[in-house]
Amino acid sequence: MQIRIFEIIPVVFLTANAWAVTYQIFPADGARAIQVAVDKAKSGDTVMIHAGTYRELVRVTNDGTPEKPIIIAGAPGEEVILTGADAIPPGQWVLLPDTSIWRHAPWPYRGPTHPNDEFHRLIGRTEQVIVDGKLLRQVLDMKQMEPGTFYAEPAKALFVRLPGDGAPAEHRIEASVRPVLMEIAGSHVVVRHLRFVHASNSAQRPALDIAGAGNLVEDCVAEWTNGVGARLGGERNTARRLVSRFNGQMGMSGHGVRNVMEECRLEGNNVKGYAKIWEAGGIKVVMTRGFVIRRCEAVRNDGPGFWFDIDNRNGLVERSYAAENNGAGIFAEISETITIRNNLAVRNGLKNEPGAWCNAGILLGEAMRCVVEHNISVGNRHGIEVRQQRIRNLEADPKRDRPEEKRYYSEGHVFRHNIAAFNREYQFALFGDNAFFGAKKEVPPSDLELLNPDQRGWRAENNLYFAAPGAGLILWGAKWLSKHQEFSDLDAFRSQHDLERGSVAADPLFANWQAGNVNLHPQSPAKKLGAGFTEAPVSP
Numbered sequence: 001m002q003i004r005i006f007e008i009i010p011v012v013f014l015t016a017n018a019w020a021v022t023y024q025i026f027p028a029d030g031a032r033a034i035q036v037a038v039d040k041a042k043s044g045d046t047v048m049i050h051a052g053t054y055r056e057l058v059r060v061t062n063d064g065t066p067e068k069p070i071i072i073a074g075a076p077g078e079e080v081i082l083t084g085a086d087a088i089p090p091g092q093w094v095l096l097p098d099t100s101i102w103r104h105a106p107w108p109y110r111g112p113t114h115p116n117d118e119f120h121r122l123i124g125r126t127e128q129v130i131v132d133g134k135l136l137r138q139v140l141d142m143k144q145m146e147p148g149t150f151y152a153e154p155a156k157a158l159f160v161r162l163p164g165d166g167a168p169a170e171h172r173i174e175a176s177v178r179p180v181l182m183e184i185a186g187s188h189v190v191v192r193h194l195r196f197v198h199a200s201n202s203a204q205r206p207a208l209d210i211a212g213a214g215n216l217v218e219d220c221v222a223e224w225t226n227g228v229g230a231r232l233g234g235e236r237n238t239a240r241r242l243v244s245r246f247n248g249q250m251g252m253s254g255h256g257v258r259n260v261m262e263e264c265r266l267e268g269n270n271v272k273g274y275a276k277i278w279e280a281g282g283i284k285v286v287m288t289r290g291f292v293i294r295r296c297e298a299v300r301n302d303g304p305g306f307w308f309d310i311d312n313r314n315g316l317v318e319r320s321y322a323a324e325n326n327g328a329g330i331f332a333e334i335s336e337t338i339t340i341r342n343n344l345a346v347r348n349g350l351k352n353e354p355g356a357w358c359n360a361g362i363l364l365g366e367a368m369r370c371v372v373e374h375n376i377s378v379g380n381r382h383g384i385e386v387r388q389q390r391i392r393n394l395e396a397d398p399k400r401d402r403p404e405e406k407r408y409y410s411e412g413h414v415f416r417h418n419i420a421a422f423n424r425e426y427q428f429a430l431f432g433d434n435a436f437f438g439a440k441k442e443v444p445p446s447d448l449e450l451l452n453p454d455q456r457g458w459r460a461e462n463n464l465y466f467a468a469p470g471a472g473l474i475l476w477g478a479k480w481l482s483k484h485q486e487f488s489d490l491d492a493f494r495s496q497h498d499l500e501r502g503s504v505a506a507d508p509l510f511a512n513w514q515a516g517n518v519n520l521h522p523q524s525p526a527k528k529l530g531a532g533f534t535e536a537p538v539s540p
Helices: 033-040 445-450 490-496 525-529
Strands: 002-004 022-025 046-049 052-054 058-060 070-074 080-083 085-087 102-104 129-131 149-153 157-161 173-176 182-184 189-192 195-197 206-210 216-218 221-223 228-232 238-240 243-245 250-254 260-262 265-267 281-285 292-294 297-299 306-309 316-318 321-323 330-333 339-341 344-346 362-365 371-373 376-378 382-388 392-394 406-408 414-416 419-421 426-432 459-461 464-466 472-476 485-487 510-512 517-520
Touching: 022 033, 033 046, 033 058, 033 070, 058 070, 129 157, 182 189, 221 228, 228 243, 243 250, 250 265, 281 297, 376 382, 382 419, 419 426, 426 464, 464 525, 472 490, 485 490
Parallel strands: 002 022, 022 046, 046 070, 052 080, 058 182, 070 189, 080 195, 182 206, 189 216, 195 221, 206 228, 216 238, 221 243, 228 250, 238 260, 243 265, 250 281, 260 292, 265 297, 281 306, 292 316, 297 321, 306 330, 316 339, 321 344, 330 362, 339 371, 344 376, 362 382, 371 414, 376 419, 382 426, 414 459, 419 464, 426 472
Antiparallel strands: 085 173, 102 157, 129 173, 149 157, 392 406, 472 485, 510 517
16 A cells, blocks of 8 residues: 555555555655665665755665565656755854855754875865755865855865855855765665766765665665765665766775676766875775676766775676776776676777876786786777786785685686777777886795796786777887887787787778777678677667
8 A cells, every 4th residue: 555654554464474565755754764664664665756856865775575575765757865864044143354255053964075185185075055956166265165066174164155145045056065965875766767966975974874684675766966876785785777977086986705796887986086096986885795787887987997906706797888087997906806898999099198107998907817808999098908017915814705815816717709899099908017027026946937928827818909090000118118129010029929819901891980980891801800899888
């Protein structure tokens, strides 16, 4: 039966041992209406939220069952917004004498800074002020205020200078005060058709936190939050058709065991400019087991598109699309047994800035025993790349499924049936920036042996490479070190390195890759190699 949240009546039994209640929620029901209903919902119940803006944090702790999950959903065809921002009425602003600056006090919010270093002194703040739906630019000194900016004194006062030096009565002004909008800690919960905006979360903290076990979040949007749009953690959880865009640091973060992203879109994240070498971009997945990214898109993020970093095992990226990210398209770093297959990586890492030398369509960095197969990497800075700087040591941590110290270096990779073509610098690159290639750093002989790529059991089979005029074919070693090698001929590479089997250097004869069409001409040499997709990725 359907009931309003504040009109609880006896439940009607549908069968001898099965019943369900639908709680109907409207904006007029109160400041914590969703939370009240969620706390009452049991297995098989539905919390149906009607159109409007809800200013609350929702914590989901109750459990459903696989057969009868708890459902929390926006009503069909209605826009439901959960926001971290509260409205500040015009009457709560005072104009400072002889200025165009308006003051609101008291302002109890304390915005932490993370990371708290000089580079992130402003970027790492968590305050947001939204005027007529658009973010104002934050400054750290009132003397820097100009039209369209704000300044915050934590736990004291908030100051704004509005666009066009207007008055608060002419605008709708909101300020973010809630760092988290929804936490899913229960099991077998389904969340649908909700939009999450303007959380005051710090870097590495999500506005939408998917934890617990056996949960599903689908057809939701997380956007314009200060830190991370959503975190997919816990165990056996799924995010499906989740769009996470224009967030301050990242679209998503990944944790936990056997979690799955399907048909998600990560777009335009890291709008605040967090350091990409640290953590930023589409998604960063950390210390997971069996994390799957399938039929997803990562486009125009300021940082890597899809990024596995630090002790991920048995991960998978397949049938996905990474394009125009200011970093690697698909990146597996300090992880092992990651499979990357049937993906399209286009125009990634093209911006010239410090660190851009290691950007590629597909990049492995101090990773082990990965399989890269049936991908197309085209128009990137580099096509397929292995980065080997130094051996990465992770301390033993039994709580993180690491009973002994773990050492990561580039070992046992398989590259087969890929197409790497028209990439700006090299089609295949090994950036060996370490003592083996002449870097001035003393390492034990045993470590020097581990850094020798020719002894680490790599295999490359039936790939197609093509360098356009002015680009290179293969790089072996960092260009700034004495022992690096550059090859424009595949046979010359084979004569010195026992790696390649059956690959060719030839034009793949794409229909029109610049326009996004990587279909192969019937006479393409890639077809004879079986190179390219066996299952097409999502449509770009």
